[in-house]
Amino acid sequence: MAQQERAVRTRRAVLEAAAAVFAERGYAAATIAEILQRAGVTKGALYFHFDSKAALAQGVLQEQITTEYHLPRELKLQEWVDAGMTLAKRLPQEPMLLAGVRLSADLQGRDVFGSAWPAWAELTARVLAEAKERGEVLPHVVPEESAQVFLGAWIGVQFVSQGVAGWTDLDARMSALFKHLLPAIAAPSVLGRLDTAPDRGARVLAEVRRRPKALANATG
Amino acid sequence: MAQQERAVRTRRAVLEAAAAVFAERGYAAATIAEILQRAGVTKGALYFHFDSKAALAQGVLQEQITTEYHLPRELKLQEWVDAGMTLAKRLPQEPMLLAGVRLSADLQGRDVFGSAWPAWAELTARVLAEAKERGEVLPHVVPEESAQVFLGAWIGVQFVSQGVAGWTDLDARMSALFKHLLPAIAAPSVLGRLDTAPDRGARVLAEVRRRPKALANATG
Numbered sequence: 001m002a003q004q005e006r007a008v009r010t011r012r013a014v015l016e017a018a019a020a021v022f023a024e025r026g027y028a029a030a031t032i033a034e035i036l037q038r039a040g041v042t043k044g045a046l047y048f049h050f051d052s053k054a055a056l057a058q059g060v061l062q063e064q065i066t067t068e069y070h071l072p073r074e075l076k077l078q079e080w081v082d083a084g085m086t087l088a089k090r091l092p093q094e095p096m097l098l099a100g101v102r103l104s105a106d107l108q109g110r111d112v113f114g115s116a117w118p119a120w121a122e123l124t125a126r127v128l129a130e131a132k133e134r135g136e137v138l139p140h141v142v143p144e145e146s147a148q149v150f151l152g153a154w155i156g157v158q159f160v161s162q163g164v165a166g167w168t169d170l171d172a173r174m175s176a177l178f179k180h181l182l183p184a185i186a187a188p189s190v191l192g193r194l195d196t197a198p199d200r201g202a203r204v205l206a207e208v209r210r211r212p213k214a215l216a217n218a219t220g
Numbered sequence: 221m222a223q224q225e226r227a228v229r230t231r232r233a234v235l236e237a238a239a240a241v242f243a244e245r246g247y248a249a250a251t252i253a254e255i256l257q258r259a260g261v262t263k264g265a266l267y268f269h270f271d272s273k274a275a276l277a278q279g280v281l282q283e284q285i286t287t288e289y290h291l292p293r294e295l296k297l298q299e300w301v302d303a304g305m306t307l308a309k310r311l312p313q314e315p316m317l318l319a320g321v322r323l324s325a326d327l328q329g330r331d332v333f334g335s336a337w338p339a340w341a342e343l344t345a346r347v348l349a350e351a352k353e354r355g356e357v358l359p360h361v362v363p364e365e366s367a368q369v370f371l372g373a374w375i376g377v378q379f380v381s382q383g384v385a386g387w388t389d390l391d392a393r394m395s396a397l398f399k400h401l402l403p404a405i406a407a408p409s410v411l412g413r414l415d416t417a418p419d420r421g422a423r424v425l426a427e428v429r430r431r432p433k434a435l436a437n438a439t440g
């Protein structure tokens with residue numbers, strides 16, 4: 001059991017080191033040597049978990065969708081907004097997410113290790129379909145189409161935020177994006193009840209961190 | 221006069237060659253040697269117009285905003301949609317535009333040669349402000365904010381289209397983007413009158429090309 005726990009920790013340390021290096025340098029320029037050095041593990045330990053640089057990139061991409069910041073709300077659309085706003089708040093601070101955004105946008109490399117884009121779009125489509133079943137979404141909305149629009153828009157908005165402000169205005173830009181997309185998606189009775197304020201992400205994160213860990217996980 | 225015309229043509233040939241090379245390889249990997257070869261001009265002729273690789277990139281970026289595809293419409297918002305939809309149609313076929321998108325997204329290089337992002341955002345903000353003055357836009361809309369949302373969204377949408385479909389679905393994705401943004405921007409009486417169909421760009425381009433050239437320029 002202690003051995004298994006150690007293996008889990010080693011795997012995590014390697015993934016986090018890989019994420020930091022991929023986020024900073026991109027896939028092509030990243031080296032296993034630098035990842036090893038940052039993780040502080042042996043070559044054997046790294047290769048026990050990941051047999052190539054591509055496998056490391058795949059491992060990072062699989063970490064992109066987590067439910068630990070997901071709190072159930074009365075409105076399913078609020079859960080969608082919360083997912084986006086917490087992501088906006090977390091992205092600049094979490095190398096794992098920065099690496100996921102950078103690897104997913106690597107058009108040369110994604111044939112080798114994949115991309116988080118399909119998983120992000122699928123998640124959005126699923127939430128919107130559920131919201132639609134509950135009557136929160138306008139009848140003509142096609143969840144898959146809206147999910148693709150949101151995927152493209154969110155990727156571009158975070159990229160422009162990186163370019164012009166080093167992500168410091170990402171909260172404000174994501175808030176503005178939701179305010180611009182929701183009137184085309186939400187039923188009128190729901191629209192006014194959604195909280196899309198720029199500090200929404202920070203408030204939800206604080207709420208998650210106040211909760212006992214087991215409870216937060218149970219709601220995921 | 222003939223000499224001046226030749227200079228204009230040489231400058232254009234150099235710019236188009238530079239655009240093709242920047243679009244394919246990006247700024248860092250582009251070389252003056254390859255641009256010279258593609259343009260079929262002498263080194264002296266190139267340096268007469270552009271004294272560095274950065275000057276070439278600046279020249280390409282200055283070509284991003286043209287009014288030759290701008291036809292006046294009854295609704296100012298339709299002119300905005302038309303600008304976006306013709307851009308979507310032209311982008312995959314025009315190295316000048318592809319180079320502009322790629323150079324503008326080069327976060328390492330843009331301190332050296334700039335970016336078309338501010339000019340794109342300004343153009344959108346100006347059109348939306350004019351549409352607002354005419355009562356086509358909802359009263360609470362802030363043109364600069366909507367312009368920034370559109371800038372980020374359009375950049376991401378074209379990037380996702382490139383990544384998943386080599387830009388072949390850009391028409392459909394831009395159409396979906398406008399359909400998702402306009403309810404947050406357009407006055408209800410205007411919304412239903414806007415043509416945002418995927419083939420809108422192709423139809424406007426055909427219309428421009430049918431027009432006598434002088435007339436099309438006069439309306440720009």
